[in-house]
Amino acid sequence: MLHYSCDACKRPIHPHNDVRHVVKIEVFPAVEDMSGNSSTMTEEADHLDAMHEILERMGEEDLPFDDGARSLRFDLCDACRQRFVKNPLGIKTGKQLDFSNN
């Protein structure tokens, strides 16, 4: 039997008593689409060349190309889920939001 625990407070999440909430965070670079502008065939070719160079470098170094993209997944208990949706980035507001919890 699988046992889950909250990734925020480490409290075990009991499958029958608690609701386990899954948080998925996708981080990836936003690429501006320039195709609507005055894109020429030459620019397209340059772009393809650049992509080819990147692919070649990937093969040489045998390392994953790190474009900053991350896919994160967390399990949260109900209490931490409520805290998370109020402040997903954990930004300190100066207000004591947690006081009303208990």
Ligand SMILES: [Zn+2]
């Ligand atoms: Zn928790």
